[in-house]
Amino acid sequence: MSDRGKGAWRIWLPIVGVVMVILAVWAAARLRPIEVLGSASDDQPLISFVGNSFVGGSSMDSGATFRWPSIVAREVGAAAQIITAGSSGYVTPGELMQTYPELAKRISPSARAVVFLGSDDDANRSFDEIRAGALDAFATARARAPEARLLVIATFWVDDDPPAGILNSRDAVRAAAAQAGVAFVDPIADGWLVNDPAITIGSDGLHPTDAGHSELAARIEPLLAQLLAPTG
DSSP, X not given: OOHHHHHHHHXXXXXXXXXXXXXHHHHHHHSOOOEEESOOOSSSOEEEXXXXXXXXXXXXXXXGGGSHHHHHHHHXXXXXXXXXXXXXXXXXXXXXXXXXXXXXXXXXXXXXXXXXEOOGGGTTSOHHHXXXXXXXXXXXXXXXXXXXXXXXXXXXXXXXXXXXXXHHHHHHHHHHHHHHTOEEEOTTTXXXXXXXXXXXXXXXXXSBOHHHHHHHHHHHHXXXXXXXXXXX
């Protein structure tokens, strides 16, 4: 390298360093903190909820207290750990490039149950990609919380005629759940949120309202209660 080139590099190196620091600070500031609602104890187990904005909520609802994870946790007498990144999926990176397998790395080791919901943001991905990503997420959850029981809920949809990509995503997640031996629920087959979408789905045409979250909680609470019930 010429002396001129070395001189230019000496000028740019500190600038690059400053830019990298700024980007790191920006990323840390935007990282959605893990919400923990309630206090885990022997009498109040911890449930980790992992997913996109169908888990974390949106401007279509009134806040954390009115969202289905909080409602379900209260109903079953548990604390809730909410781990979400908007627009994410098992393969598709959402906020700050986080996929479900990456979100699963933040699951508390003390979690008694882990709930994954949604994969609509994977609608443009292949079956094999989604299945592999889901298997990765489930394996990560088991490694993080070996005693936890897993509940996998596929994407619900806003009407009874989902696009092909949504159905493909649902089928891939179901295949992964079967391969991993974890409980799987199909909201599309069971008709979640399609009876009165004008009330349960917000004006954006996608995210649940408070009424929608209430219906989701009513659907999910008995499933989770059964998952947490003592065996043997």
